[in-house]
Amino acid sequence: MSFDLPSSVVNISIFGSWVRRDNDEHSDLDVLVTVMDGSGKTPDQEIADFVRPLIGGEPSISWYGVNKLRSMFEQGDLFAWHLFLESKSVGPYPELQAIFGRPASYATAQTDIMELHGILREVSVELIKAPRNAVFEMGILYVCARNIAMSASDKLCPTPQFGRYSPFALPIEFPLTADEYDLAMSSRMAGQRGRSPPLIRVGDVEDMQERLMSWSELVLAEVSRVVAP
C-alpha cells in the first residue's frame, strides 16, 4: 500500500450517520481506527490528516485493537452490528465486514435495556440531591431513551435503528414529543460538545423521566415477548 500511515493501522472506517446519510449539524463524523494490538499510539492528528481530504470533514476518532473488536463481533455486541451495517472503509483499507465477518446474534438486548432502565430510574434521585444539575440529568434521559431504542430495535424493527431518533422508529408509542426529545438531546449536546445549555426546569426532567420509565418497561416487556423461546 502506498500511503504514509504506520503498518499497525489495520483499518480506517467511517460509521454512523455519515454512512446512513442522515447526518446533520449535530452529527459527529465518526471514524473508527483499528490497530494491531500492542502497536503503541499513533497520534490522532496523523489519522485526521490522512482521512480529512478523503471524507471532507473533521473526524471524531475512536481507536480499537484488533482483538477487542474481533471479540465484540464474536460476542454479538450491538456496536459490532452497528459497524457491520453502517460502516464504510476509507482509502485502501478493506471493509470491516471482510476482516471480522458477520457478528454473532445480539443476545443481550434485555440486559442492556434493564441496565439503561436502572440509569433512567436514578435520574430522579440525583435531581433531588443536585437540582442544579438539571441540564446534565436531562441529557441522561436522552442517552437512555436513544440507547434503549437502539437495543430494542434489533428485536422489534425490521432492521436495527442506530440513528438519533431511534425511539420514534419502535412499534411502541414514544411518550415524548419531538420538541421534548430535541430538548433532551440539546442538553446532552451542551454537556458533550459545549453547545449553550437550554433552560431546563427540574419539574420537566421529572415529568419526562416518569414517562420514559413507563415506556422503557413496555419496551422491555415487548422485547422479552419477542425473544422468548
Place this chain on the structure above:
Amino acid sequence: MRLKEIGRSKRFKARLAVERSILDIVNSSDLSQAVPLAGLTIAAIGDWRFRAGRNLPDRLVSDIEALLISISRESGLLADNSRAVFDPENEAAAAAIGALKAKLALALS
C-alpha cells in the same frame, strides 16, 4: 454514553458518578448559579468559561477552568472512549481527583 457503551454500564455508571460529583460542586456554588456547567468535556468546560466570564472575575474563572480540565483529565473523562478507558478503581487517580475536587470547592467558596 454512546452506543459503544451499551453493555458496559458498570464503567458508564462510575463515570456518571464522577461527573455528577464534580458538576455538583460547581453548580451548587452561588458563584455559578446562573451559569450551570453542563458537562466535563473540553468543549463543555470552554462553554462554561465563556458564560461565567461575563459575570465573574477572569482570574477566578481561569483557575476554575484549569481545575476542571485537570479533574477531567485525571478522571479519564477526556480520553476517547476506546483507547484509554475510564477506570473507576484506579486508586492513585482517585486520590489525585479528591485533592483537585477539594481545591475546586475552595475556589468556589
